[in-house]
Amino acid sequence: MKKSGRKITLITLFILCAVFTAILFLTVPKARLEETVFWIAFAFAIPFNLLCAVLLHLWSGRKDGEDIVDLPLAYVLIGVFGLIYLVVGAIFMYVDITKPLVLIIIEIVVTAAYIISAMYFTFAAKHITDTQRQTKRKVLFIKLLKSDIDALIEKAQGEELKSALKTFSENVRFSDPMSHASLAGIENELSTIVREIGARILENEEDALTLVKKAEETLKIRNERCIILK
Numbered sequence: 001m002k003k004s005g006r007k008i009t010l011i012t013l014f015i016l017c018a019v020f021t022a023i024l025f026l027t028v029p030k031a032r033l034e035e036t037v038f039w040i041a042f043a044f045a046i047p048f049n050l051l052c053a054v055l056l057h058l059w060s061g062r063k064d065g066e067d068i069v070d071l072p073l074a075y076v077l078i079g080v081f082g083l084i085y086l087v088v089g090a091i092f093m094y095v096d097i098t099k100p101l102v103l104i105i106i107e108i109v110v111t112a113a114y115i116i117s118a119m120y121f122t123f124a125a126k127h128i129t130d131t132q133r134q135t136k137r138k139v140l141f142i143k144l145l146k147s148d149i150d151a152l153i154e155k156a157q158g159e160e161l162k163s164a165l166k167t168f169s170e171n172v173r174f175s176d177p178m179s180h181a182s183l184a185g186i187e188n189e190l191s192t193i194v195r196e197i198g199a200r201i202l203e204n205e206e207d208a209l210t211l212v213k214k215a216e217e218t219l220k221i222r223n224e225r226c227i228i229l230k
Contacts (some may be wrong), residue, residue, distance in 0.1 A: 010057060013078075017050045020086065028093055037100040038093050044107045045089025053078045056118060073121050081114045139177040141187055146172045148194050155198075158205045164212045165197075171219060176226040183229075186222045193218060 024042070032038045060074035088110065092103045149169045156162040179187065193215040200208045 006057070010054065013050060013053050013057065017046055021046055024093065032093060032096075035098055037097055037103055040100050040103055040107070041089040041092035044111075045085050045093070049082050049085040049089075052114060053082055056121075059122075073124065077114070077117050077121060081110065081117070084110055139179070141179045142172060142175055142177045145190065145194065148191075148198070152194070152198055152201055155201050156208075157202070161201070161205050161209055161212070164209055168212055168216055168219075171216065175219060175223050178226065180226070180229050183222060183225060186218060186225065190215060190218045190222060 024046075028038070056074050056078055085107075088103075088106055097103070146169055149165060149172060153162055153165045153169065156165055193211055197208050197211045197215065200211065
C-alpha cells in the first residue's frame with residue numbers, strides 16, 4: 001500500500017471511532033454512564049480497539065530493508081477483532097448489566113486471541129520477507145551472468161562470435177534461476193570463463209569462441225546439478 005493510502009486508512013480508523021463514540025453517547029441511557037461496567041466496555045470497544053488497530057496498521061507497513069510487509073491478513077485481523085470489541089462493548093454498554101467480572105473475562109480472552117493472531121501474522125510476514133530476500137540472492141547469479149554476456153555481445157566484432165554469445169545468453173536466460181550453496185564452485189568457474197571471454201574478445205576471436213563453448217559445457221553441468229538438487 002502506498003504512503004498516501006496508508007494515511008487515508010489511518011485517518012479512516014480515527015473517523016470511524018469518532019463516529020461510533022458520538023453515536024454511543026447520543027443513544028446510551030444516561031443511567032449507564034454511572035456504571036463501572038459501561039466504562040470498562042467503552043475502554044475496550046473504542047480507545048483500546050483503536051490503539052490495537054493503529055499499531056497493527058503501522059506495523060504492517062513498516063519498512064524492512066527494501067521489503068515492505070503489507071499483507072491483507074493484518075486488515076482482516078483489524079476488522080474481525082475490531083468488530084468483536086464493538087459488539088461485546090455495545091452489549092455491556094447498553095444492556096442493564098452491573099457486574100464487570102464477566103465482561104473482563106470476555107475482554108481478556110478476546111485480547112489474548114488478538115495478540116496470538118497478531119503474533120502469527122508477525123511470524124508469517126517475517127517468513128515471507130526472509131523468503132523474498134533469499135530468493136533475490138539465489139536468482140542474482142543468473143541475472144548478473146546474463147548481463148555480463150549481453151555486454152560482451154556488444155563488444156564482439158565477428159558474426160560467428162556474436163552469434164555464439166547470443167546463443168549462450170539465451171541458454172543462460174532459460175537456465176534454472178535458483179542458485180544453491182553447493183553450486184558455488186561451478187558458478188565461480190562459469191563467472192571466471194565469462195571474464196576470460198571478455199579479456200580475449202578483442203584480441204583473439206578463436207580463443208574467445210573456444211571459451212564460449214567451454215562456458216556452454218560448464219552451464220550445462222551447472223543446470224544438471226540444479227535438477228539433482230530439487
